[in-house]
Amino acid sequence: MPTFEAQKSPMVPYHIRQYQDSDHKRVVDVFTKGMEEYIPSTFRHMLMLPRTQLLLLGVPLALVLVSGSWLLAVICIFVLLLLLRLLARQPWKDYVALCLQTDMADITKSYLNVHGACFWVAETGGQVVGTVAAQPVKDPPLGRKQLQLFRLSVSSQHRGQGIAKALTRTVLQFARDQGYSDVVLETSTLQQGAVTLYLGMGFKKTGQYFMSMFWRLADIYTIQLKYSFPSA
Template structure:
């Protein structure tokens, strides 16, 4: 197990950071597909359409082909929302990471092991926080598959939380999904609490994948003195 250290993002990291982000998005697609196949409405579709065709035409060929076409369609549908997120991020904040994270109170970190970037996490201030709150949003927590289980993700989150304390933030927020179950366990173990769920778009509602909102409250200077 090679040692790792966490440092701030540099321009030379760009290609690897973007590649890690894209791999992280792609990783959720198979789990989303499996999740869809377990939904009652999906099972009804996969059974109802082929059976209707069989009864209407008597053709087993059409029945089998319709099942295959439906499976291909569902696989593409599972791919769609993650690709949309990927494209949007690559066109906005990840198009120029240094510029996007030059905002005061923001930062982008990488975990390096053996001279290679193997993990990332970033933080941006929330533009319109609740009254009296100063919130930081955790984004892009990714660790390369072959380097998981080494405590890198936890170390990256700790780094971000320490940054938030130093910068005077009251709260750190995260938006994740039920597909990111390992991340949820990590966040909750580190003091994040679920504050609600919502569906960002109609596609997420169709897929029955809610966005999970998590929050970590940071003690104020007064509370620390108590």
């Protein structure tokens, strides 16, 4: 695998290198915390939906009209908010669990032992603070050779230092060196920081869809993005 020179932030020095098995615990921690950070924003997004506001207003009012009890209505609102919070939490928990049971269960096997794939970490002070991975797309469009970017995550304490951008550049350089025509990825409308990062680096939006019925009800799209190399 090609190696990449240390890259420096003006604030904190960091180094991007290939994943090692000894990194696994910290990589899982960075990835898990990064995904679970979207639980509160999912909950807030759901609260702003007209259908949710109608539910939070209509059901308690119906209880008041039927029972005459405002206390019951207040309890109902708290129960509905709790259920919404659990509903916002579960898809992220399920996604993390799925990843940890599949490709991230054995990162060396899933990435480093696969031709044309790799997994990198960003390290500072001897600690892994960021991750990114890439695998070949199995069935790319005719005449294209595509690499998919996965698992980009940076610990909350180390954001704003250019690490996510450097990790993305590492994937782009790897793809260029390996002769790929495109780098593709998926993110969500909820992950605006990631969307802004990718668009700013030259990725173009190619489509969007709802990943499941939950995401449709929550009105959160999965966004498809692509970076094409000029020579392709």
